[in-house]
Amino acid sequence: MSARLMTKTAAVAALCLLALPAMAHPGHGESVGFLAGFAHPFTGIDHLLAMLGVGIWGGQQRRGLGQSATFLGMMLLGALAGMVGLTVPGLETGIAATVALVGLAIALALALPNWLGMGLVGLFALAHGNAHGQELPAASATCGFMLASAILLAAGRFTGQVLAERMLRVAGVALTAAGVVLMGIA
Template identity: 75%
Template sequence: MTVRSLKHIAVLASLSVLALPAMAHPGHAETAGFLAGLAHPFTGLDHLLAMLGVGIWGGQQRRSLAQPATFLGMMLLGALAGMAGLGIPGLEMGIAATVALTGMAIALALALPNWLGVSLVGIFAVAHGNAHGHELPAASAAFGFMLASAILLMTGRFAGQVMAERVVRVSGAAMTAAGLVLMGMN
């Protein structure tokens, strides 16, 4: 695959984000259960890209499992806060920004000290968890979105370790573009 074709793929992937507001998340009710929670991170581009991105970034750095573990733990804390009715001002814009920032970290192959990378990922996770907690407040839904998130994080981590560095960086650039488009939609 040539660099030119990779650029075309990145542009097409970024443009496809424009059609996503028409997609509906499953659940969004107190009655939503495990399956709605499980499907939720796969059906929202912001959550999908952020979780894959955190995994890719961690895999790219070939560090410990601290980043995905921190993401899951802090996402759960954010979800519990959301379920309790606590909100974060500018939440949707913040979530879109996490996509752009994670993509930028991948595109630049940003190697932060482990404590700083883990802290940044933890902040991102609180925002994503808080949104999940508001949208899917049932405990059974939380089990679903936690499992889906773990799958996405580990899938991204694997991809970050096995894909060619050039492909990883182009995917990061595409993720940054997608995050900027999402920010513009908020």
């Protein structure tokens, strides 16, 4: 498959994903248990792409699990803040920006010092966690979205380790484009 065809295929796939409704955000009032929390990262395109992207970037760098662990820990802190009513201004736009930024990091094969990469991922996670905590304030839902997030991060990490560099860069471009579109509709 040529690079041009792969780029077109990735762009079409990203646009198809954007056509999905952002079901992770509205109307969780009636169902906030473990299953609602577990489904949340899979049903919100912004959360899904960001967590896969963070995993891919970590796998691409071939370092330890520091970025994934940082993401999970900081997401939990952000969720706790959201549960007690602390909100982040411009949260939806910020979450969409995390998708674009992690896509850019993948596309450029950005290799930051470990502490800086973990700091950046930690900031991304605070935003995602804050949104989760506001929308799903039950402890059981928190357990659900933490488990789902760990699964997505691991899947992304595996992908980042096994895909050819050219495919990773195409995926990064697609994530960046998706993030920019999401920022436009946030």
